[in-house]
Amino acid sequence: MLAFILKRLMTLPLLMFIFSVLAFILIQAPPGDFVTSYVAELAASGSSVDQLQIDALRQLYGLDQPAYMQYFKWIWRMLHGDLGISLDFQKPISELIGQRLLLTVLLGVATLIFTFAVALPIGIFSATRQYSFLDYFFTVFNYVGVATPTFMTALILMWLAFSQFGITITGLFSPEFADESWSWARVIDLSKHIWLPMVILGLDGTARLARILRANLLDELNKPYMEMARAKGMPEWRLVLKYPVRLALNPLVSSLGWYLPLIFSGSLIVATVLNLPTIGPLLLRSLISQDMFLAGTIVLTYFGLAVIGTLLSDILLAWLDPRIRMEEA
Amino acid sequence: MRPTLTIERCQLGSESFVNNETILSVKGLKTEFVLDEGTAKAVDGVSFKVDRGQVVGIVGESGCGKSVTIKSIMGIIQKPGKIVEGRIFFRLKQNEELVDLRSYDSRGEEMRNIRGNDIALIPQEPMAALSPVHTIGNQLVEAIRLHRNISKKEAEKVAVERMRQVGMPSPEERMSVYSWQLSGGLRQRVMIAMALMCNPRLLIADEPTTAIDVTTQAQVLSLLRELQSAQELAMIFITHDLGVVAQIADYVVVMYLGKVVEKGPVDDIFHSPGHPYTKALLASIPTIHTPAREELPTIGGSLPHPFNRPMGCPFHPRCAAFIPGTCDKIPPTLTKISSQHSVSCFLHSENLVDTQ
Known part of the structure; x- marks a missing residue:
């Protein structure tokens, strides 16, 4: 019974890896990234963001990097308990x-x-x-x-x-x-x-x-x-x-x-x-x-x-x- | 008040049917299945008795009512089946009067106390009769704890003892094993051990050797015979295999379409069969003298549909000795041809003595 449970538990990381890739693809699916929509949102409300801030944001989320790097950064932060910040609520997601x-x-x-x-x-x-x-x-x-x-x-x-x-x-x-x-x-x-x-x-x-x-x-x-x-x-x-x-x-x-x-x-x-x-x-x-x-x-x-x-x-x-x-x- | 049958009263009948040693006496048992398509008379007036230390073999082909007969005796006929007539007398204790089991509620406590305790069943397919998700030990212990107020530990001791009795190798270890981990022969030994858990007075074996191979069959048969004679058990042995009957039974009841067509001591049945059906069955057994590659004789035709039983003798459409105008008109009755041997056939009607 214990061997059975252990065997099942060992498949967990693999499953979660596959699912995290799927979830990431879902995040990336809509056109543009969310910094663009964030900037657009801010612009719509009248305030402007300078390029430095945009770059800093892009860097923070690793958006200037290729998709696989972005994925690894996202996962890396997740594994360290940092779920990131909700754009909409401006609060930590956790x-x-x-x-x-x-x-x-x-x-x-x-x-x-x-x-x-x-x-x-x-x-x-x-x-x-x-x-x-x-x-x-x-x-x-x-x-x-x-x-x-x-x-x-x-x-x-x-x-x-x-x-x-x-x-x-x-x-x-x-x-x-x-x-x-x-x-x-x-x-x-x-x-x-x-x-x-x-x-x-x-x-x-x-x-x-x-x-x-x-x-x-x-x-x-x-x-x-x-x-x-x-x-x-x-x-x-x-x-x-x-x-x-x-x-x-x-x-x-x-x-x-x-x-x-x-x-x-x-x-x-x-x-x-x-x-x-x-x-x-x-x-x-x-x-x-x-x-x-x-x-x-x-x-x-x-x-x-x-x-x-x-x-x-x-x-x-x-x-x-x-x-x-x-x-x- | 439950109706009882005293020996004296019984002897007032047509024959001294019951004696001091009689454990079970079935009289005129009729069990029907009422379905939308019609009524199937699965058991149609069956009478026989079993004495202490006696093995009664009930023989017949599939659908002749063998299994329904024993299910009726045990009170485990399920709807839409129903016992409509007849009496089932059983002696609960030595020197006590016989009681009619039909006077008990089949699901009631009294009848449940008899099932598994006084009358035990060895089923046809041990694989299907054992639960695949409960251990052998669990099911053995349950069999005795339903009837005896003993602790689990004590029950386990009895279970191991019974398994040893039936020749189960390393019985202690088998307690925690599941049915599907055992071979067919060992599974049947488990069933026999389970039937013996409460030291029953009557053992009913329902084709216990059908699901296992021939070598194991012989072992199981000799084991049953040993246990039966050592404890002077009364036993009903159901089979369609006359060879098996010859090995184990003292007395044989031959059934066809829910009726007893012939009954008698095993030697009489095998050496001087009276009914054409019994003769045909015996003729279809291959012997060592049968020439190789020769077709065995078979019984022509097939079993009539249960809703569409022939008039007169149920066997007449397939009978070699069919008497037109008689066999298809009048139902024959069981007739004595010697002190213990009766046949239900017009070929023997010159000495017409009704044994009902």
Whole structure:
């Protein structure tokens, strides 16, 4: 098991290298560099920058050098913990992203837990009571969940909450806590607000996972080991949980690999609609204002989260299934 | 009140069907599968008994109802299958009265306490019957801890002991191994060890040698025979292989399309078979005297569709001794041709004694 994890960890630097190249190409894709757009912006507002300052800026970001050198400088600074400065906000990127990243991960993990906590019982129930009334009910519910875009759900709930109860349900904090530093009161305030975006973001994934689990379980429920467990005198619910659910979990856990990044990046529109202080809306704004280093850093962060998600699901899968564990170790 | 069957009452029947040594007595068992397309009578009035220390072989081709019979006995028939008629008498303890297992809820605690504890199953495909993600030890320990209130440590001791009993090399190490790391023969030994975990009174082996090669087959058979005679176990052995039956069974029940067509002591069945189906089956076994490169005799035709059973004798469309006007009109009944040997065929109807 340890060998397996180490082997997986060793592929991390390579993956991050490839992704950093991709992110850099994305940064470089738009015409011009951001010093030109910066100068243009300043010129538009009436002030002028002398050539010395421009050159200094170009040198600071290494823009006078060939692309591969620029890449290495960017990476070199990144490796030393310097993410650079956001052009748009005129603040260090690390300062901008820091708390938003924490909230993004928090919301993502909460959504993931919600998804599994709801999808597992629904999937198990639907499979063991196939074609029952509740199975049909959940099937309809699941299709609606899969088919409705999450931002749509967010808009409908916002409208309902406002028109029926006169409350606004945006953000992750009450106004008085929004710019506060962390305290117990702020954590409690967060827990009061996080559940709604969690439910909205998790609805789609819950519906999908419940469908997957139901289908997997239906395959497992007729296997001979079920009969063997019954012949041993095992109570029905206990054997369902011990054998088929355990085996049906494998495909579900491997879906974590794509589901986790999906929660992080997929939350962009919902986070914008609900005005959440996560990195999604920040990416949107940085793309609009051509704040390319900020955008690059966020894109790379998404890559990083995706890699971590896949790694976690691989480790979890190996832990769950000895066949995978022993084959790859 | 659960219905019980006393020996006296039973002897009032047509024959002294049950004696002091009888462990299991199945009477007129009927199990049906109700599907949209129709009703499949998988088991259609099967009766037989098993005594202590006796091996009863149930023989028949695929789909004749062998497996459904034993699943009915164990109460693990799944929907849409259902036992519609008949009684399954089982003696839980020596010198106690027989109880009708059908009077218990098949998923209830009483029946669950019997399954795996008093009646144990050796399944057909050990690979599929073992979970690939749980260790052998885990599944063995589970088998005993479902029925005995003992610690995990003690259960592990019993498991190692049973594995040693079934000839598993280095049993301690095998406890932490997974099913797919074992060979076919060892896997079947694990299944046998699992069946023996709780010292059952009745062992049911459902084609335990089908999934393994011939050499290993012989080893597994002799192991089963050894264990069975050493502990005077009652055993039902299901197979489609008459050669295997000859090696292991004391008494043979031949089934065709859910019905018992012939039953009797193993020597009678092999030396003086009464039913044309049994004769045809025996004729299709290759022997050492069979000339090389000669086609073995086969039974013509094929199994009728379960929803479309022939009238009269179920075997008549394929029977060599078919009597037109009789076999396709009237269903034959089991008839005694000697004290322990019965045949369900009109060829033997001159000594008509209903053994139902």
